[in-house]
Amino acid sequence: MSRVLRASAxxxxxxxxxxxxxxxxxxxxAAAIGTFALGDAYNVAYTIPLILFDFLIGGILSSVVVPMIVRRQRSDADGGRAYEQRLMTLGVIVLTLVAVAGVLMARPLIGLYSTDWNPRKIEVAIKLAQYILPQIAFFGVGAIAGAILNTRDRFAAPMWAPVLNNIVMIGVSLAYYVKLGLAGTDVSTVSDADLALLGLGTTAGIVAQCAxxxxxxxxxxxxxxxxxxxREAGLGEMGRTAVWTFAYVGISQLGFLITTRLSSGAGERAPGAGNSAYAYAYQFFQLPYGIIAVSVITAMLPRMSRAVADGxxxxxxxxxxxxxRLVSALLVPSGLLLMVLGPAVTVLIFSWGNMTVDSAVYIGNVLQVFGLALVPFSIFQLLLRVFYAFGDTRTPVFVAFGNVTVNAALSLLAYLTLPVQYIVMGLAFAFTVTYVLGSAVAWALASRRVHGLQGRAVAAGLSRMYVAALPAALLALxxxxxxxxxxxxxxxxxxxxLAAGGGLGMVLYLVIAHRMRIPEVSSVVEMVAGRVRR
Known part of the structure; x- marks a missing residue:
């Protein structure tokens, strides 16, 4: 655990x-474009290249490419260098072609992810998509570079590179807000030059990240x-393995398509309670997962792949x-605190510029529901890496199909039965239920594959973590x-x-968990204390 902890830190x-x-x-x-018509148009246009990238290469990086690079590094006389160069060449060619095709097909792509939008809103979204879609090529090349770095146990750059992207985008958003002010949310008056600033500025951030x-x-x-x-790139082997990954990503994106269309429809019926609210809440839900779980997952996969290769x-x-256990040690209290303090987080962040306190509170309510999903969602992602370490991309497809079926059914039920202002919250709850059930199924299948996953030890550890976290949640409440x-x-x-409830609540949890001798928390506390003493 210490190796994973150091790499994860x-x-x-x-x-x-x-x-x-x-x-x-x-x-x-959000302060610049709001969560109404322009906000929804931008968020859909921004999401489409991420979907296309995920479908074409993002999904196979962790499930196929990293394990294959590890194997070629071990088996090839040159340590896999030629294989890596072929992989990068293939990525540049394919992703450039996809980026060009995406720009040409911006109109049908926007139509696919929108519901009941007026013509002007659609035109604005198409224009933004045309400016943003070229980033697929840069995003993909950067991701391949990050995968190769990970196989060399160089994890820092892939985690720090997005900072530059964020800085560029902050500058672009500020420039947009300074230029247009309160008129920046009006799709009927925004000009092509203003849309170019938003769209090309977004792409510029990804170019910087790739560099x-x-x-x-x-x-x-x-x-x-x-x-x-x-032909020497092992495309046949990669294709046979990746076909199931494409199926997995395709099924997952079908679920996302359903959610996006339903949230877009809800936003037309209740402005401010639509796709932008869901997207911003989901982004903040991803914060603790991205900081804690992704770091551990990234360090785990090469190690498990090597262990599988060695039997x-x-x-x-x-x-x-x-x-x-390491992931859950910090995600358990984070999930409970999000359930309590979600509106406080979003009011502090979002109630500025063209946003109102009411709009920010609504995003926080959605975030509270997502807090329930934090632990099961993260465990599900860890479970997938067990299959990927074995080169098994088939089993996750069947699990994903079950996830999408459950999520689509519950989401449609929420859309048809809930009052319009609660629809997006219902979609977040459908997401939570889906990953609770999906984790249970994936755990059973993965446990059979490796003859046990230390289920009793994990359950005991989680139970103790929740006991330690409850006083923190009560303090925050x-x-x-x-x-x-x-x-x-x-x-x-x-x-x-956030300072008193969230900050003191997390300190209280760490103190209680340390005194309860929860080893994962003790390791984190001792590592931090050691660095402070230096």
Whole structure:
């Protein structure tokens, strides 16, 4: 666990800065464009290239590419260098073609992810998508560079590179707000030049992020030489393995399509309670997952892949069990605190510029529901890496199909039965139920594969963590009630709630968990204390 903890700490530091600057980026962007028509149009246009990237290459990076690079590094005479160069060449060619095709198909893509939008809103979204879609090529090349860095146990650059992207986007959003002010949310008056500032500025941030990763890859000795002998790239093996990954990503994106269309429809019926509210709440839900779980997952996968290659199932079980407990040690209190302090978080971040306190509170209510999903969602992602370490991309497809079926059914039920202002909250609850059930199914299947996943030890550890976290949640609830009774909910009181309720609550949890001798928490406390003593 100590190796994973050290590697995860390096990544978590970069991810922390990345996510904090991401907080600022999101707040400034929301202040500039709001959560009404323009906000919805931008968020859909911004999401489409991420979906296309995830479908084409993002999904296979962790499930196929990293394990294959590890194997080629071990088996090839040149340590896998030629294989890596072929992989990068293939990525540049394919992703450039996809980016061009995406720009040409912006109109049908926007139509696919929108519901009942008026013609002007659609035109604005199409124009933004045309400016943003070229980032697919840069995003993909950067991701391949990050995957190669990870196989060399160089985790810092992929976690720090997004900081530059966030800084660029903060500058773009500020420029947009300074230029247009309160008129910046009106789709009927926004000009093509204003849309170019938003769209091209968004792409510029990804270009900067890609550049950092490419430079970092060069510094560790990788020299990109275009290689067109792609038959030697193992495309057949990759294709046979990746076909299931494409199916997994496709099924997952079908679920996302359903959620986006339903939230877009809700936003047309109740402005401010639509896709933007869901997108911003989901982004903040991803903050603790990205800082804590992604760091551990990134460090775990190469180690488990090597253990599988060496036939050491016991090592796989140990890596997974310690990873789950390490992740849960901080995600358990984070999830409970989000359930209590969600509106305080979003009021502090979002109630500025073209945003109102009521709009920010609504995003916080959605975030509270997402707080329920934090632990099961993270465990589900860890479970997928067990299958990927074995090169098994087939099993996750069937699990994903079950997830999408459950999520679509519950989301449609929420859309048809809930009052319009609660629809997006219902979609977040459908997401939570889906990952609780999905984690249970994936755990059973993965446990059968490796002959046990230390289930009793993990369950015992989680139970003790929740016991330690409950006083922290009660403290935060008390601070929330007292502050609201005395000052109401505004940015200043929200800051007090977060500092007193969230900050002291997390300290209380760490103290209680340390005294309960929860080893994962003790390891974190001792590591931090050691660094402070230095």
């Amino acid at each position: 390096v990544m978590a530091a970069g991810t922390m800065v990345s996510r904090v600057t991401g907080f600022v980026r999101t707040a400034v962007l 950092v990763l490419v430079v970092s890859l060069h510094r560790v000795g990788f020299r990109f030489v275009p290689r067109l002998d792609l 050491q199932l016991e090592t796989v079980r140990e890596e997974f069990g310690s990873g789950v 008390g601070v929330l009630w007292l502050t609201q009774e005395t000052t109401g909910l505004n940015p200043l009181s929200a800051a007090v709630m």
